[in-house]
Amino acid sequence: MLLTKGVRIIELFEPNFFGTVLNHNITVIENGPSGGLMIIDTGLPGYLNMIENGLKSFGYSIEDISDIVITHYHIDHSGNAEEIRKLSKAKVYAHELEVPYLSKNEQSFNLFYEDVKNELKVSKEEFESTLKRINSMEFTPVNVDVKLKGGEELGDFKVLHVPGHTQGHIALYNGEILIVGDAVKNVRGVISPPFRFFCWDYVKAVNSFKLLLSMRFKYLIPFHGDIVFNF
Numbered sequence: 001m002l003l004t005k006g007v008r009i010i011e012l013f014e015p016n017f018f019g020t021v022l023n024h025n026i027t028v029i030e031n032g033p034s035g036g037l038m039i040i041d042t043g044l045p046g047y048l049n050m051i052e053n054g055l056k057s058f059g060y061s062i063e064d065i066s067d068i069v070i071t072h073y074h075i076d077h078s079g080n081a082e083e084i085r086k087l088s089k090a091k092v093y094a095h096e097l098e099v100p101y102l103s104k105n106e107q108s109f110n111l112f113y114e115d116v117k118n119e120l121k122v123s124k125e126e127f128e129s130t131l132k133r134i135n136s137m138e139f140t141p142v143n144v145d146v147k148l149k150g151g152e153e154l155g156d157f158k159v160l161h162v163p164g165h166t167q168g169h170i171a172l173y174n175g176e177i178l179i180v181g182d183a184v185k186n187v188r189g190v191i192s193p194p195f196r197f198f199c200w201d202y203v204k205a206v207n208s209f210k211l212l213l214s215m216r217f218k219y220l221i222p223f224h225g226d227i228v229f230n231f
């Protein structure tokens with residue numbers, strides 16, 4: 001889908017996410033800092049073909065990617081980053097605080113049913129099967145070429161450090177478009193901070209959420225849920 005000039009979204013779907021289907025919005029921007037496409041977040045392991053098909057529908061291929069930005073280390077954002085890096089020779093960018101998690105060859109979430117049930121209507125069976133699915137995925141560690149701190153410019157976009165969901169979570173902003181990863185979600189018409197049970201520090205996550213929503217934007221692109229239009 002073409003959102004606005006030079007900015008496109010590949011929407012992928014993750015079934016069996018605590019009893020619902022979760023969407024993933026991968027943003028593809030022309031004129032990345034290294035001259036080709038800049039892709040923001042990369043979906044779950046095994047989604048590479050779907051990303052390839054999405055790019056093909058725009059007239060592009062994996063090899064056209066020159067820059068890969070990972071908003072945070074979670075597997076649904078970093079899943080295909082290393083494969084894309086190898087195929088395209090693109091540079092990978094992530095906040096320095098995410099690098100230790102991205103370089104491990106395992107990601108495992110230790111969640112508790114009670115915490116998840118407080119925020120989502122989910123049965124014990126759905127909870128267990130989702131956790132098992134997430135924790136059994138094969139994660140390929142990611143080599144980060146450029147470690148960020150926040151404040152850098154990537155093409156037209158500025159890097160914002162918005163901690164809370166994870167320690168080194170980043171967003172990208174060009175004055176019009178705000179790409180927020182998991183710092184904001186917009187699911188079923190409700191704009192909200194990330195799930196508490198998935199947060200490194202929920203108080204910081206809420207502060208980052210408020211900061212992002214207080215900014216001027218035309219398009220806010222969450223990784224999960226619907227794009228927020230604000231004209």
Ligand SMILES: [Zn+2]
Pocket residue numbers: 072074165182198
């Ligand atoms: Zn996340």
Ligand SMILES: [Zn+2]
Pocket residue numbers: 074076077182223224
């Ligand atoms: Zn996510």
